[in-house]
Amino acid sequence: MSPARTAHVVVDLGFGDAGKGTLTDWLVRRHGAGLVVRFNGGAQAGHNVVTDDGRHHTFSQVGAGSFVAGVRTHLARTTVFHPLALRVEADFLAKQGVPDAMERVTVSEHARVITPFHQAVGRLRELARGERRHGTCGVGVGETVRDALANPTDIVFAGELAHPTALIRKARAAQERLRADVAALRPVLRRLPFAEREWMLLDDPEVVVRWADAVRALGPRRFVVEDAWLGHRLRASHHTVFEGAQGVLLDEWRGFHPHTTWSTCTFDPALELLREHGFEGEIRRLGVLRTYATRHGEGPLPTEEPALAPSVPEPHNDAGGWQGSFRVGHFDAVLARYALEVCGGVDTLALTHLDRLASRWPVSNSYRVPTTTSEDDAPLFLGSPDSGHVTGLRAGPREDLDWQARLTGFLSRCAPSREALDLGGTPAERTERFVAWVESALRVKVSVTSHGPAARDKRPRC
Known part of the structure; x- marks a missing residue:
């Protein structure tokens, strides 16, 4: 009889930054997993891990279990690959005592390349939106997916990185195609200093050759593998961790349009990969939530509470770069229930940042029905104008962005019904009472609690 095999799939049920990286690191250590599979998103990930001895790294493409010696990362075909960013990340990891990160990464031959x-x-597209920004990490993931949908055979795939002639031909065609796509933006962006460098990349014909040379120097033949590689590894491993990116509330089809990502952030891509490779072991779906709501940049955050920020400092999340400001609010059970529904439920929850809990902790279990609610809004939510409370949001038809835009507009008019939980005086009391409230509000068991950034700060509950 072959030994049991388990796939642990980690998904963020918020807008990202809930702690997927630290949970991935903990699962790898707890179960002795030898492989972390990245199954959505790309180089825009920012998964923070702090080791017990104090080393820190914000994982982007390399799997967040890589502080553990020998643990491999696989970027599946459902990811978007940034080859030069991988080299940069590997160099950062070397300074943190992980000298062989690059040698432990494999990339599917069908991963799309930025x-x-x-x-x-x-x-450039984001700059042109001005005050109507959608939100971006500025890494090119969304634009690569957009281009792949419009030009599915013209995109660069990882399997072509080791073939200079084809790589240069496709990259040059991409430069010309994309430059033409944004030609109308030149007058709009002419005076913006941040746009100048981007136009230079699009206009300089030598960039293609320099980029191809830099990619070739990475030795792509060493790390690009056939899709079947993942199936072989799954059959050879007792435990594999699938590390999600971003969050369900940013999902390309279920998030609040247009403030979303170009990636499916639910369990679906991981489950699809497991089916493709005939995985017959146990699948454990772990949803991750913070004890309070967070969001980077633009988009709805109904429970936003800036006054909470001083009591929940963010040493690893700042307002720099393209993502915009880091926003916080109190725990939002309405959005958590919505995330659980659209991702098909979870087996268990992990709650992070429990060390931040105070004796009285703000939460919202419902919203007040907006005074401007009309009959057209009725299909969007659970509850009624008569009850005065919105207890949930309805999932619309699959891949219906008009529905998602309506949800966004409705959320912008909702005001949370804030209450303060009386959690008690000791950290243990606060944890137990908050966990009990979450389990009651969401009707899902919490199996892991996290009381700090390191693996030693995690507590299994069953």
Whole structure:
């Protein structure tokens, strides 16, 4: 009889930054997993891990279990790959005592590749929106997916990185195609200093050759593998951790349009990969939530409470770069229930940042029905104008962005019904009472609690 095999799938049920990285690191250590599979998103991830001896790294493409010696990372075909960013990240990890990170990474031959031109065009589009920004990390993931949908055979795939002639041909075509796509933005962006560098990348014909040379220097033949590689590894491993990116509330189809990502952030891509490779072991779906709500940049955050920020400092999340400001609010059970529904439920929850709890802790279990609610809004939510409370949001038809935009507009008019939980005086009391409230509000068991950034700060509950 072959030994049991388990796939642990980690998904953020918020807007990202809930603690997927630290949970991935803990699961790898707890179960002795030898492989972390990245199954959505790309180089825009920012998964923070702090080791017990104080080393810190914000994982981008390398799996967040890589502080553990020998643990491999696989970027599945459902990810978007930034080859030069991988080299940069590996160099940072070497300074933190992980000298072989690059040697432990494999990339599916069918992973879509970000070129400098996708990154430039994505930034230019966001600059052109001005005050109507959608939100971006500025890495080029969304633009690469957009281009792949419009030009599925013209995109660069990881399997082509080791073939210079084809790589240069496709990259040059991408430069010309993308430059033409944003030509109308030139007059709009002419005076913006941040746009100048992006136009230079699109206009300089030598960028293609320099980029191809830099990619070739990475030795892609060493790390690009056939899709079947993942199936072999799954059959050879007792435990594998699938590390999600971003959060369900940012999902391309279920998030609040247009403030979303170009990636499916639910369990679906991981489950699809497991089916493709005939995985017959146990699948454990772990949803991750903070004890309070957070969001980077633009988009709805109904329970936003800036006054909470001083009591919940963010040493690893700042307002710099393209993401915009880091926003906080109190725990939002309405959005958590919505996330659970649209991702098909979870087996258990992990609650992070429990060390931040105070004796009285703000939460919202419902919203007040907006005074401007009309009959057109009725299908969007659970509850009624008569009850005065919104207790949930309805999932719309699959891939219906008009529905998601309506949800966004409705959320912008909702005001949370804030209450303060009386959690008690000791950390243990606060944890137990908050966990009990969450389990009651969401009707899901909490199996892991996290009381700090390191693996030693995690507590299994069953």
